[in-house]
Amino acid sequence: SYELTQPPSVSVSPGQTASITCSGDKLGGKSACWYQQKPGQSPVLVIYQDTKRPSGIPERFSGSNSGNTATLTISGTQAMDEADYYCQAWDSSTAVFGGGTKLTVL
Amino acid sequence: QVQLVQSGSELKKPGASVKVSCKASGYTFTSYAMNWVRQAPGQGLEWMGWINTNTGNPTYAQGFTGRFVFSLDTSVSTAYLQISSLKAEDTAVYYCARLVPAAGNSGWFDPWGQGTLVTVSS
Numbered sequence: 001s002y003e004l005t006q007p008p009s010v011s012v013s014p015g016q017t018a019s020i021t022c023s024g025d026k027l028g029g030k031s032a033c034w035y036q037q038k039p040g041q042s043p044v045l046v047i048y049q050d051t052k053r054p055s056g057i058p059e060r061f062s063g064s065n066s067g068n069t070a071t072l073t074i075s076g077t078q079a080m081d082e083a084d085y086y087c088q089a090w091d092s093s094t095a096v097f098g099g100g101t102k103l104t105v106l
Numbered sequence: 107q108v109q110l111v112q113s114g115s116e117l118k119k120p121g122a123s124v125k126v127s128c129k130a131s132g133y134t135f136t137s138y139a140m141n142w143v144r145q146a147p148g149q150g151l152e153w154m155g156w157i158n159t160n161t162g163n164p165t166y167a168q169g170f171t172g173r174f175v176f177s178l179d180t181s182v183s184t185a186y187l188q189i190s191s192l193k194a195e196d197t198a199v200y201y202c203a204r205l206v207p208a209a210g211n212s213g214w215f216d217p218w219g220q221g222t223l224v225t226v227s228s
Contacts, residue, residue, distance in 0.1 A: 001168070033214045035151075042201055042221050043151065048214040086151050090212040094167060095141070095153040 002091035004098035011104045018074040020101045022087030025068060030089045032070035034063060037100075038083045046085075047072060079105050108132040110202050110219035117225045123190040126222045128202030135183035136160050139205040141215060142176065142187050146198040156205060157185060192226045199223050 004024045012018035022032065032050050035043035045054050047063035050070065060075045070089075074081055082105045087098040113127040128140065142154040155166040157176040164176040175188040185202055200222050203215035 031208060031210075031212050035215070037151075042218040043203075043215070044218070045214055045216040048206075048216075049208065054216065088151075088215070090210075093165075093211045095215075097143075097151040097153060100150040 002089075002094070002096050004087055004089060004096055006085075006087060006098040006101045008099070009102045009104065011106060012074075012077045014079060014105055015076055018077045018081070018103055018105075020072045020074075020085050020087075020103065022070040022072070022098045023068055024070075024089065024096075027068050027070055027089060028066045030065075030091065032063065032065045033088045034061075034070075034072045035086045035088065036081075036083045037086065043086065074103075077103075077105055081105060108204070108217055110204065110217055112200075112202060112219040112222045115223040115225070117227065118192050119228055120192055120194060120226055122192050122226075123188060124192060124224055126187045126189075126200050126202075126224065128185045128187070128219050130183045130185070130204070133204075136180060139207070140176075140178075140185040141203045141205050143201045143203055143215070143218075144198045145201065145221075146195075149198075151201075154187075154200075159185070189224070192224075194226050196224060197226045 034047040036046045037043040050065040051063045062073045084100045086100045111129045136159045139156045141156040144152045154170045157164045173190045177186045202219040205213045207213040
Protein backbone atom coordinates (compact mmCIF):
# COMPACT_ATOMS: atom_id res chain seq x y z
CA SER A 1 0.00 0.00 0.00
CA TYR A 2 1.03 3.58 -0.60
CA GLU A 3 2.84 5.40 2.18
CA LEU A 4 3.57 9.04 2.96
CA THR A 5 6.49 9.78 5.28
CA GLN A 6 6.84 12.92 7.39
CA PRO A 7 9.44 13.86 10.00
CA PRO A 8 7.95 13.40 13.49
CA SER A 9 8.97 16.86 14.61
CA VAL A 10 10.25 20.19 13.32
CA SER A 11 11.34 23.14 15.44
CA VAL A 12 11.49 26.76 14.35
CA SER A 13 12.13 30.11 16.00
CA PRO A 14 9.42 32.76 15.82
CA GLY A 15 9.67 34.80 12.65
CA GLN A 16 11.75 32.17 10.84
CA THR A 17 10.72 29.82 8.03
CA ALA A 18 9.53 26.30 8.79
CA SER A 19 9.57 23.57 6.17
CA ILE A 20 7.75 20.28 6.63
CA THR A 21 8.34 17.53 4.09
CA CYS A 22 6.16 14.66 2.96
CA SER A 23 7.72 11.87 0.92
CA GLY A 24 6.05 9.23 -1.21
CA ASP A 25 6.75 7.32 -4.39
CA LYS A 26 6.14 9.63 -7.36
CA LEU A 27 4.20 11.98 -5.07
CA GLY A 28 4.85 14.81 -7.49
CA GLY A 29 2.49 13.10 -9.93
CA LYS A 30 -0.32 13.25 -7.41
CA SER A 31 -2.12 16.15 -5.76
CA ALA A 32 -1.07 16.83 -2.16
CA CYS A 33 -2.98 18.52 0.63
CA TRP A 34 -1.94 19.69 4.08
CA TYR A 35 -3.98 19.87 7.27
CA GLN A 36 -3.21 21.69 10.51
CA GLN A 37 -4.44 20.21 13.77
CA LYS A 38 -4.08 22.04 17.07
CA PRO A 39 -4.50 20.17 20.38
CA GLY A 40 -8.08 19.20 21.06
CA GLN A 41 -9.29 20.53 17.71
CA SER A 42 -10.26 18.96 14.41
CA PRO A 43 -7.97 19.22 11.38
CA VAL A 44 -8.15 22.31 9.18
CA LEU A 45 -7.20 22.38 5.50
CA VAL A 46 -4.30 24.78 4.90
CA ILE A 47 -3.10 23.75 1.41
CA TYR A 48 -4.84 21.85 -1.38
CA GLN A 49 -3.83 20.86 -4.90
CA ASP A 50 -0.17 21.20 -3.92
CA THR A 51 -0.03 24.99 -3.74
CA LYS A 52 -3.46 26.51 -3.21
CA ARG A 53 -4.58 28.21 -0.01
CA PRO A 54 -8.21 28.10 1.12
CA SER A 55 -9.77 31.42 1.95
CA GLY A 56 -8.90 32.48 5.47
CA ILE A 57 -5.52 30.76 5.53
CA PRO A 58 -2.69 33.28 5.96
CA GLU A 59 -0.34 33.98 3.05
CA ARG A 60 2.60 32.76 5.11
CA PHE A 61 1.46 29.19 4.35
CA SER A 62 2.63 27.84 0.99
CA GLY A 63 3.13 24.47 -0.61
CA SER A 64 5.08 22.75 -3.35
CA ASN A 65 5.20 19.24 -4.78
CA SER A 66 7.80 17.74 -7.09
CA GLY A 67 9.48 14.41 -7.59
CA ASN A 68 8.88 12.34 -4.49
CA THR A 69 8.42 15.18 -2.02
CA ALA A 70 5.72 17.67 -1.11
CA THR A 71 6.69 20.53 1.16
CA LEU A 72 4.67 22.80 3.40
CA THR A 73 6.45 26.08 4.07
CA ILE A 74 5.46 28.54 6.76
CA SER A 75 7.19 31.90 6.38
CA GLY A 76 7.47 34.22 9.36
CA THR A 77 6.26 31.46 11.67
CA GLN A 78 4.13 32.62 14.57
CA ALA A 79 3.45 31.01 17.93
CA MET A 80 -0.11 30.29 16.78
CA ASP A 81 1.28 28.03 14.06
CA GLU A 82 2.44 25.49 16.62
CA ALA A 83 0.42 22.38 15.76
CA ASP A 84 0.51 18.96 14.14
CA TYR A 85 0.58 19.00 10.36
CA TYR A 86 -0.54 16.12 8.13
CA CYS A 87 0.00 15.68 4.41
CA GLN A 88 -2.53 13.71 2.39
CA ALA A 89 -2.77 12.34 -1.14
CA TRP A 90 -4.80 9.80 -3.08
CA ASP A 91 -3.58 6.51 -4.45
CA SER A 92 -5.84 4.07 -6.29
CA SER A 93 -8.97 5.82 -4.96
CA THR A 94 -7.66 5.52 -1.39
CA ALA A 95 -6.90 8.55 0.76
CA VAL A 96 -3.53 8.30 2.44
CA PHE A 97 -2.30 10.48 5.30
CA GLY A 98 1.27 11.00 6.37
CA GLY A 99 2.11 10.19 9.97
CA GLY A 100 2.08 13.82 10.99
CA THR A 101 4.71 16.36 12.03
CA LYS A 102 4.65 18.24 15.30
CA LEU A 103 5.77 21.82 14.66
CA THR A 104 7.24 23.50 17.71
CA VAL A 105 7.78 27.25 17.73
CA LEU A 106 10.41 28.15 20.29
CA GLN B 107 -21.39 28.75 6.50
CA VAL B 108 -20.53 25.17 5.67
CA GLN B 109 -20.54 23.16 8.88
CA LEU B 110 -20.48 19.58 10.09
CA VAL B 111 -21.74 18.96 13.61
CA GLN B 112 -21.19 15.57 15.17
CA SER B 113 -22.86 13.84 18.06
CA GLY B 114 -21.35 13.81 21.53
CA SER B 115 -18.86 11.53 23.23
CA GLU B 116 -19.78 7.93 23.88
CA LEU B 117 -18.65 5.45 26.54
CA LYS B 118 -19.37 1.87 25.59
CA LYS B 119 -18.55 -1.59 26.90
CA PRO B 120 -16.72 -4.12 24.77
CA GLY B 121 -19.11 -5.95 22.47
CA ALA B 122 -21.61 -3.10 22.32
CA SER B 123 -22.45 -0.94 19.31
CA VAL B 124 -22.27 2.80 18.75
CA LYS B 125 -23.74 5.14 16.14
CA VAL B 126 -22.10 8.49 15.49
CA SER B 127 -23.97 11.18 13.58
CA CYS B 128 -22.67 14.01 11.42
CA LYS B 129 -25.17 16.73 10.50
CA ALA B 130 -24.28 18.95 7.55
CA SER B 131 -25.47 22.49 6.97
CA GLY B 132 -24.68 25.40 4.67
CA TYR B 133 -24.49 23.40 1.45
CA THR B 134 -26.39 20.83 -0.60
CA PHE B 135 -25.76 17.61 1.28
CA THR B 136 -26.05 15.33 -1.75
CA SER B 137 -23.50 17.28 -3.77
CA TYR B 138 -20.45 16.10 -1.81
CA ALA B 139 -19.28 12.72 -0.59
CA MET B 140 -18.88 12.26 3.15
CA ASN B 141 -15.74 10.67 4.51
CA TRP B 142 -14.85 9.23 7.90
CA VAL B 143 -11.44 9.47 9.56
CA ARG B 144 -10.24 7.84 12.78
CA GLN B 145 -7.66 9.20 15.20
CA ALA B 146 -6.60 6.92 18.01
CA PRO B 147 -5.29 8.59 21.20
CA GLY B 148 -1.97 10.30 20.50
CA GLN B 149 -1.90 8.92 16.97
CA GLY B 150 -2.28 10.21 13.42
CA LEU B 151 -5.20 10.36 11.02
CA GLU B 152 -6.50 7.18 9.41
CA TRP B 153 -8.96 7.24 6.51
CA MET B 154 -11.88 4.86 7.03
CA GLY B 155 -13.71 5.35 3.75
CA TRP B 156 -16.56 7.33 2.30
CA ILE B 157 -20.21 7.27 1.36
CA ASN B 158 -21.76 8.56 -1.83
CA THR B 159 -24.45 10.92 -0.57
CA ASN B 160 -26.40 10.57 -3.83
CA THR B 161 -26.67 6.81 -3.98
CA GLY B 162 -25.88 5.83 -0.39
CA ASN B 163 -23.16 3.51 -1.68
CA PRO B 164 -20.36 3.14 0.89
CA THR B 165 -16.70 2.37 0.25
CA TYR B 166 -14.63 1.07 3.14
CA ALA B 167 -10.87 1.32 3.47
CA GLN B 168 -8.78 -1.72 4.27
CA GLY B 169 -9.18 -2.57 7.92
CA PHE B 170 -12.65 -1.07 8.17
CA THR B 171 -14.81 -3.79 6.69
CA GLY B 172 -17.25 -5.95 8.59
CA ARG B 173 -17.93 -4.04 11.82
CA PHE B 174 -18.14 -0.55 10.34
CA VAL B 175 -21.19 0.76 8.50
CA PHE B 176 -21.72 4.14 6.84
CA SER B 177 -25.28 5.30 6.27
CA LEU B 178 -27.30 8.42 5.50
CA ASP B 179 -30.55 10.19 6.18
CA THR B 180 -30.68 12.73 3.39
CA SER B 181 -33.96 14.18 4.71
CA VAL B 182 -31.99 15.67 7.60
CA SER B 183 -28.62 16.02 5.83
CA THR B 184 -26.98 13.60 8.21
CA ALA B 185 -24.38 10.88 7.79
CA TYR B 186 -23.86 8.09 10.27
CA LEU B 187 -21.04 5.80 11.31
CA GLN B 188 -22.03 2.65 13.16
CA ILE B 189 -19.47 0.38 14.78
CA SER B 190 -20.54 -2.99 16.12
CA SER B 191 -18.82 -5.52 18.41
CA LEU B 192 -16.73 -2.73 19.90
CA LYS B 193 -13.21 -3.49 21.08
CA ALA B 194 -10.86 -1.53 23.29
CA GLU B 195 -8.76 -0.69 20.23
CA ASP B 196 -11.76 1.13 18.69
CA THR B 197 -11.23 3.85 21.29
CA ALA B 198 -10.58 6.94 19.19
CA VAL B 199 -11.92 10.23 17.95
CA TYR B 200 -13.98 9.76 14.81
CA TYR B 201 -14.27 12.63 12.35
CA CYS B 202 -16.57 13.16 9.43
CA ALA B 203 -15.19 15.30 6.63
CA ARG B 204 -16.72 16.59 3.41
CA LEU B 205 -14.79 15.71 0.30
CA VAL B 206 -14.38 18.50 -2.21
CA PRO B 207 -13.81 16.60 -5.44
CA ALA B 208 -11.04 17.16 -7.95
CA ALA B 209 -9.97 15.45 -11.15
CA GLY B 210 -8.67 11.93 -11.10
CA ASN B 211 -10.68 10.55 -8.20
CA SER B 212 -9.03 12.92 -5.74
CA GLY B 213 -9.96 15.95 -3.71
CA TRP B 214 -9.56 17.48 -0.32
CA PHE B 215 -11.35 17.28 3.02
CA ASP B 216 -13.05 20.51 4.01
CA PRO B 217 -14.56 21.09 6.46
CA TRP B 218 -14.22 18.53 9.21
CA GLY B 219 -16.66 17.82 11.99
CA GLN B 220 -15.58 18.58 15.54
CA GLY B 221 -14.96 14.89 16.20
CA THR B 222 -16.69 12.33 18.40
CA LEU B 223 -14.72 10.52 21.09
CA VAL B 224 -15.73 6.89 21.41
CA THR B 225 -14.29 5.18 24.47
CA VAL B 226 -14.57 1.42 24.80
CA SER B 227 -13.95 0.21 28.32
CA SER B 228 -15.38 -2.34 30.71
